[in-house]
Amino acid sequence: MAGMTHVLDPDALSDDARALSVPLPPYRDVTRSDSAFRAFLHGLPGVDQVGAEARVAQLGSRSIKTTSKAWAIDTAISMVDLTTLEGADTPGKVRSLAAKAKSPDPTDPTCPRVAAVCVYGDLAGVAREALGDSGVHVAAVATAFPSGRASRAVKLADVRDAVQNGADEIDMVIDRGAFLSGRYLEVYEEIVAVKEACGDAHLKVILETGELVTLDNVRRASWIAMLAGGDFIKTSTGKVSPAATLPVGLVMLEAVRDFRAATGRQIGFKPAGGIRTTKDAIKHLVLINETVGPDWLHADWFRFGASSLLNDLLLQRQKLRTGHYSGPDYVSVD
Amino acid sequence: MIGNDRLAVRKTYKLYVNGAFPRSESGRTYEVTDAKGHFLANAAEASRKDARDAVVAARGAFAKWSGATAYNRGQVLYRVAEVMEGRHVQFCEEVAAGEGLSASKARAAVDAAIDRWVWYAGWTDKLAAVLGGANPVAGPYFDFSTPEPTGVVAVLAPQQSSLLGLVSVLAPVLATGNTAVVVTSKERPLPAVTLGEVLATSDVPGGVVNLLTGDAGELGTWLAEHADVDAIDLTGAPSHRAMEFEREAAGTIKRVLRPPVTEPDWTADPGLARMTPFLETKTVWHPIGL
Known part of the structure; x- marks a missing residue:
């Protein structure tokens, strides 16, 4: 299956996994006009919010102990996008974060390294240099993160700049203003344009679910991002509360599951913001396993956007x- | 008028952790009896995870409590004594029942406990003067030492003296600016439970004191090994386990206050012996200006 390829390796990308101006079949015609796209998105099945909350509450009560817990902790560490997104970020802080990413627990060489370091675009070069060939990816937030309130040209320049600085993963924000006022095609086209600007870099699309109000909107935004060629869908910037809640995660995971079933292309999922404890992380791992299955239990398909989570994982x-x-x-x- | 046939309100007490009263995570409880073996109440039997949560709470509360001015800490502790005074009758009943004392002896123990608390409250702003000071040095420096709190202190409270003993080991930890995780007397926990209610309704910030009712032998080992506990007072440790706890505490270089061979007479003048073990001396060399 083409969608199962390892998309982190640019050479492994199949043609249809690249950004396309038209969505994958069988959805080629849904973006032909504003009204067609709206009809498609509003035709997606509605989300039973109470049911979603009950489902995640039940999954959250699973008890993961001993060897399973050890596996879960190591897996979670290998999935962390170690993040620093502060106005006060300095090259020194990024370098120390990179050192931590390569060797999270210096007292224990068996501790896995994290998946990526996530910084603002202007510091991507510092992160790239510090990480070298360690295999830890450099993710950069772009497109006028976190608000996304800038013109398209500025956003695309932001993306190209981050890629040029050495980022191999771009975390973009969608235009929530356009989404909430119903201009879905505009949101879609912007993601397509950003994907093109990314070149070989991996694109994560931040929906900022805390601003989308309903779970139905979360499902629609997920579909827009997937149809537009995003490689990952990501819950939040971490700057808005609530951020990565489990019901939102459930809806987004169902979206990536349905999308793969329909198109054959696998999309990754990244919850970000508010995941601070090992317990939260393990709940997410359980949610993945039970919603989309073990195919997603790998850093290529699942990431935690977090800063303080790593320390708690290390303590556990x-x-x-x-x-x-x-x-x-x-x-x-940190 | 309520007749004697009124149904008894049986109590199941909870822990006091982070300013709240949670049940034990384990769901365990045990029966507390009076000195003659009659049922008094149910108490929560804390587990290792409750101890872990209590340490997290105590660590979280440390910055604020240790950062408060000594004068303010003294006021807060004095307020605790005021609220204890208001609960005097309840304390007397619980001490009398638990320790099998006569009413007058119980009253004397409670009076002594409240007086002890006031005494320690008075020490907060005097310690620096008594234990610190300026040091004469051979150089152009003003050199001075000040006592600073050690951090999170685990206290295994005395098993026999349920209130005076408890106050005698807890108050010095608080007066010096540390935060405490206390394992109370297993057989006689009720005065400690009431003290938790006193603390919750006075001005002591949540998490500064955490009271775990349960077995010091079971919880002691987790607290002694815990890397985020800075000191441990083994007063109430089972005598055959104290050495083991001390060895475990050495793994993370904790301050250890060794248990006395037998439980001491708590009415004796305590001196500074219970405050100095939980203080670190900070010495500052300050260049003398021209």
Whole structure:
């Protein structure tokens, strides 16, 4: 199946996985006009919000212990996009974050490295240089992150700049203003344009679900992002609360599941913002396994956008290894 | 007028962690009896995860409590004594029942406990003067030392003296600016439960004191090994486990206050011996200007 290829490797990209100005079949004609696209999106099945909340509450009560927990912690560490998105970010902070990404627990060489370091576009070069050939990816937020309030030309320049600086993953934000006022095709076209500007870089599309109001909107936005050629759909910027809640995750995962069933192309999912504890992370892993299955239980298809989560994962890992509780003095301060 | 046939309101007490009263994560409870073996109440039996949560709470509360001025800490602690005074009758009943004391002896123990608390409250802003000071040095420096709190202190409270003993080990930890995770007397936890209610309704920020009712032998090992606990007071540890706890505490270089061979007479003048173990001396060299 073409969609199953390892999209992080640009050479492995099949033609139909590249950004297309028309969506994959069988959805080629849904973007032919504003009204057709609206009819398609509003024709998606409605989300039962109460049912979604009940489902995630039930999945969240799973108890993951001992060897399963050890596996879950290591898997979660390998899926972390270690993030710093502050106005006060400095090259020094990015370098220390890169060092932590390569070797999260310096006292234990068996600890896996994280998936990527996520920074603002202007610092992508610093991150790229610090990470070298370690295999940790450089993700950069672009398109006037986090609000997305800039002209298309500025957003595309932002993307090209980040890619030129060495980012191999771009986290873009959708135009929520356009989405909420019903200009779906505009949102779609912007994602297509950004995907084109990304070149070989991997595109993650941030829906900012905290601003989308309803789960029905989350489902529609997910479909827009997938049809437009996004490689990942991502919940939030982390600057808006609520961010990555489990019901939102469930709806987005159902969207990627349905999309693969229909088109054969697999899309990744990245919850970001508000995931701070190992328990939260494990709940997400359970949600993936039960919603889309183990095909997504890999850093190529699932990421955690987080900063403080990694330290909690490391503390839990140390607890499992040493048998006693660890403390924040035993992990690095970000 | 309510007759004697009124149905008893049986109590199942909870823990006091982070300013709230949660049940034990384990769901366990145990029966608390008076000195003669009659049922008094159910108490929550804390588990290792409750101890873990309590340490997280104590760590979270440390910055604010240790950063408060000594004067303010003294006021807050004095307020606790005021609220204890209001609960005097309840404390007396619980101490009398749990320790099998006569009403007058129980009253004396409660009075001593409240007085002890006031005494420690008075020490907060005097410690720096008594334990710190300016050091004469051979150089153009103004050099001075000040005592600073150690951090999160785990306290295994005395098993026999349920209120005076508890106050005697807890108040010095708080007066010096540390935050505490206390494992109360297993057999006689009710005065500690009431003290938790006192703390919750006074001005002590949540998390500064966390009271776990349960078994010091079971919880002690988790607290002694815990890397985020800075010091441990082994007073209430089972005597055959104290050495083991001390060894476990050494793994993360904790301050350890060793248990006395037998439980001491808590009415004796405590001196500074219970405050100094939980203080670190910070020395500053300040260049003298021209």
